[in-house]
Structure formats: C-alpha cells, structure tokens
Amino acid sequence: MRVRELNYRTIWPSEHGNAVEVIDQTRLPHRFEVVQLKSLADMVHAIKTMQVRGAPLIGAATAYGLALAMREHAGDEYLRQAASTLLSSRPTAVNLRWAVQRMLQCLEPASVAERADLAWREAAAICNEDVAINQAIAGHGLALLQALHEEQQRPLNILTHCNAGWLATVDWGTALAPVYAAFDAGIPVHVWVDETRPRNQGASLTAWELGQHGVPHTVITDNAGGHLMQQGRVDAVVVGADRVTRGGDVCNKIGTYLKALAAYDNDVPFYAAVPSSTIDWQIADARSEIPIEERNAEEVGHIGGRLADGTFAVIDILPAGSAVANPAFDITPARLVTGIITERGTCPPDSLPVLFPEFQP
C-alpha cells in the first residue's frame, strides 16, 4: 500500500539477500522507520517487541526468521532450534506454527547446502501468497459490503478493533482489505477505529493506514462501540483474528469479545476476516486449548506519544504500587459470529470445514 506516494509491503528482503527489512510498527504513527533485521535473533526480537505484529505478518516474519537462520547455519539441529525459538516468541497466533511447519516441510528434505537459498525462496513465496490471499478476502468482503450498502442506501459504517489492515499482513490486510476494496470501488465507507488499549494499535496503526489511503475514519475509545451500536451508527463489525477454531470460535485482540456481544445485542453483523493459515484445525475447545498471552504489565501503565514539541515520550498513568494484569487476547464464541471471510469465500462460523474440505480429520 502507499506511504507518502510510495508503494510498500510490511516486510521484504534487503537488496543483497542477506537481511530482511520491516516497517517498525512501534514507531507509528509518529515516525515511519524501516529497520533491517540481520539475524534470527533480530527477527525474534522484532516479533516479541511487536515491531512486526498481526497474525499473517507474524507468519511471514517467521518464514524470514528461518531464512535468516539458514544463512547462519543450515544444519538439522540449528534448524530445529531456530524453529523452536520462533514458536515460543508469541504463543497465541497460530500463523507462527503454520509458517514453521511449512518451512520445515520445505527445508528438512533438502541438503544443508541448498537450505539457505530454498528458505529465502519459500519465505518470498509465503509473502506473495499472503498478498494474493488478502486480495481474495478483499473481493469476498467487498461483495458483503456492497450488499449492505445497497440495503441501506447511505454511507456504510464499519467498526474494527485493533489493526487487521495492511500493516498486519504483508499487504492489503484482512479486515481492512474489504474496506479498501469498497473505498476504491467508490462505495461511501467510514470506519470507527477502536483505539485498542493497551498498545493502541487502532489509534496508531489503523487510523494511520486508513489516513494514508484517504479512507474516512473516526477514532473512538474501546468503551464507545457498544453505545454507537445501540444508536444504529454501526452497520457491521469486521475484525481480524490470531486464531480461529474449526468450529468458528475467534481468538483475537483483547476486547473483541465485548464488541461481538454488543453487535449480537444490536443485530449488527460481526465478521472475522482471516486467511486459512489462521484457522487451527486441531483445536476443539478454544477456551481451554488456546494459550492466551499475558504480556508485560508495563504496557498498560506506560503510554508512548508525541509531546507538544514533537518529540516522543513515554508517560506513566498509574499510581505507584497498583498491580496490573495484561491479557492480550480473548475468545469470541462462534454463536456471536455472523460469518468468517476467507480467501475461498464467506461462510457461517460452523461451516469452515465445508470451505476447506482438505483439512478434515
């Protein structure tokens, strides 16, 4: 997508093929900075500190992490060790495991001498496929938004939580892909952007990328969405996901469940837009089987932003001595979900196995 008139992806190999470059998402919206990652350790650090984040992008970053590792040492033991280090960097997004498995399937049968080149090619293929998948999601989501718009005959109001835009993927996005497609097709669309505490991915990333593309949007606190739905000011909720079960439970950024409850209570359709790499076919019970990452308590009390003089600062909003809890994800049960938008089309939450019969047990 475009940033100041130039086209960018969120991740790409450096010119000489020995490093990976990413947009540092911890600096946005205040600074647009590209960082170069030269080693597996750099990539693990980037994933853990959320310089790269978003389930599909974490998948692509994992693939490139293994590619960087194969330049360091291509032996079996290091490959397994690198895979395991990456797997433990973030526990909730299943795309990480998906990418590791796909890379291992490609690399394990190959000779040590071939592995590095093979890994770089496979990582690039994963990135290109992600873009194609998101374009397919855009098309299927666009059909939904078009139908909603024809029904309503007025500008569409979409509410989204966290960032599932192009910054969360290699390009285009998942939840925002249909919004960009609708905007580009001339459908009047406006996005309510949940700020998404504690890390403010909505206020800092979603608002920024919608602004760069010119899509009308309004930032709201995470508390406001229910009220807006009660007032009939939201036509659909569209979010991404970090993991979706085969039964259609949606594990996504903390707070998504609250918006799904409000959507259900106000007859507002609630969609999750995901590539199939986000679906975990092995899990039956989301609540007991999906590990919910508990992130550093400092993320809640410490907030970064721009001072009046334009410099960046971090403030502490809490009284000394107050304890903090910081669960990063929650689970929206399938009963609250209207549909899952995938690269193969949109289906009710319990019909994912119909769209993807090859994953049947």
Added chain:
Amino acid sequence: MRVRELNYRTIWPSEHGNAVEVIDQTRLPHRFEVVQLKSLADMVHAIKTMQVRGAPLIGAATAYGLALAMREHAGDEYLRQAASTLLSSRPTAVNLRWAVQRMLQCLEPASVAERADLAWREAAAICNEDVAINQAIAGHGLALLQALHEEQQRPLNILTHCNAGWLATVDWGTALAPVYAAFDAGIPVHVWVDETRPRNQGASLTAWELGQHGVPHTVITDNAGGHLMQQGRVDAVVVGADRVTRGGDVCNKIGTYLKALAAYDNDVPFYAAVPSSTIDWQIADARSEIPIEERNAEEVGHIGGRLADGTFAVIDILPAGSAVANPAFDITPARLVTGIITERGTCPPDSLPVLFPEFQP
C-alpha cells in the same frame, strides 16, 4: 477517607465560610492538590473541567455553587441565572438537577438577606446526607458481598468501571462503599479496576483511592473484563451511575454497557450502587430521553501522565488528521442489571418504585 493518614472529604467550606475547597481530581494520582473555589464561576469551571466529578459529588458541588452565588448576589434573578448556569455545566448526571431543585426549594421562599447563610447551611446538609446515604449503601452492599463470599469460600473478585469511590461522592463512595465495608469487616476482597478511557478515572482515581485504603486491586484495560469473566475470575460487577430511570436502566460512564453484556453472558451479577438522588423518576425511555454528553475530542488523543523524571506531561497518541468521537456515557438496559443498591436496600431494577413509593406519579 484517609489520604496519607489524614481524613478528607472531597469538598468542604473554607475556614471563613466564603469559599469552598475541593480535591483537584485532574491532578491525581500524580499530585494531591486542594483548590479553593471563590465564586460561582470557579465552581462551574471545576465541574466542567472535572476537577470535581462523579454524580453525587456533582450534586454537592452544585449546592455549594449556589451558596457561592448567594454571597455574590442573593436576588431572585441572579439565583435563577446561577441555577441555569449550573444546570448546563454537565448534561448527563441528574444529581445536578436534583441539587438545584432542592436548593431552589430552600432559597426561593427565603428573604434575600437570609439566602446566603441558608444556602451554606443547606449545602452542608446535602453533604452530610450524602455521607450518611453512602454509609447506608455500604451496609446493604456489604450484605450482598458477604453472601457471595460465604457461597464461594474464596477471596471475592469485584470488577468496577470508572470511579464511583469516595472521590465521586462527598465521602465513602457508592460502588466502592460496599468494598470498603467488606475490606474493613475482614472479608478478603480484590478489585479489578477498569482503567476507563478516555479520562482514565479507574487507573488514576479508583486505583489511587483503593491503594490509599490498602484494598488489593489490579488495573486492567477496559478491553480485559469480558475475558476475565469468561475465565470465572469476576464474582460481581459493581458500578455507580450518573442517572438511573425508574424502570432501572442505568446511564453510566461509556463502556459500562459492554461490561454488563459480558456479565450477563457469563452469569456474573451486575449491580449499580446509587443514592436516590441519582434516580430520574421523570424518564420512561432512557435511550431517547437522557442526553449523552459528547466531550471534547482532545480527551481521546491527549493523555496526561508522569515522565520518567517525575514531571507531568501530556502526549498525543493519534496520527495527524484522524477524526475523533468522544461520547461520555452509555445506557445499560435494565434487563442486564441484577440489582440496584440504594440507601434503602437492594432491589431488582424494575422495583425502584417499591423502595421509594413517595416518588410514584
């Protein structure tokens, strides 16, 4: 309640009876500052900027605002003008209207010469009654918490939104009054404190006052409560309110509705604790009849806190050019409310007229 070993109320007359002192709640938790208000204009400013806030305290502040006005000029016209200025300072809390009506009933029949002294006495009486009412709420709420604790045989986890503690009243609080009573009675209690964006009254006021009293508590983002309820880690939600209809709809800080939905979805009891001055007997339909204050957009993007060097600063978290909406309250329909805790006892939301038969139409 106690602040650094001294007893405080949130509002009191200055020693010589010509000014009012309040704790400046916009400075907490970083600084504990008392400000002196010398005129009606000072009081209106304090209410609008939320140096004083919380429905019951707004009522007491309104009474003292009229007392200050009567020192300026005690004629009929200025009395009516002062009442109308105060009424328009914040639109949602009904305690403001309640206090104006009570003061007018007291002052209008009196002679101009008597009015100033009468107004100061009536404002003091309103404050003392608020404290007594909150102690009664504490007692009725304590009975509920005691019963919950006996049922569960483990520490009680109470979730609260915004600040309905002693800082929101003259003393003791509404939602937190039962918590203080339980803590003082030796019942093990722990409070989940919603930070309550955009103004962070949970993180800055509730956490601070619970900490001063030694009550165990954990600050969470507004997004986290639903997840904690799904996990069985919340035994009851207790909030205050800015206005409750006679049918039991609860108008409270934006985001309350989302917590009530989650409580209902997880069989967690949801209580609003309010003095009867918060009940609006005139309103039938909360959604169409209660004005929802839309506050300044700057409150969402601009956050105040402590820099690493201990100084106070305000940061901007938003990208330039993003629009912001900032509705300050929402309405929780009575169907999601387990009970209303009042100074006369706890009742189902539709039974308020039984507890207060004198307000029957």
